[in-house]
Amino acid sequence: MNDRDFMRYSRQILLDDIALDGQQKLLDSQVLIIGLGGLGT
Numbered sequence: 001m002n003d004r005d006f007m008r009y010s011r012q013i014l015l016d017d018i019a020l021d022g023q024q025k026l027l028d029s030q031v032l033i034i035g036l037g038g039l040g041t
Helices: 003-008 010-014 019-028
Strands: none
Touching: 003 010, 010 019
C-alpha cells in the first residue's frame, strides 16, 4: 500500500475490525456480479 492509499483509507485502517491487514485484503479482492436481470433497473 502506497502513501496515497494509506491516506485515502486511513479511517478504515483505524478501526480494530479492519486495521491494516483487513484493508490490504480489501484492496487485493475482486468481485464479479452476474445476472442481475430486471432487478438492476
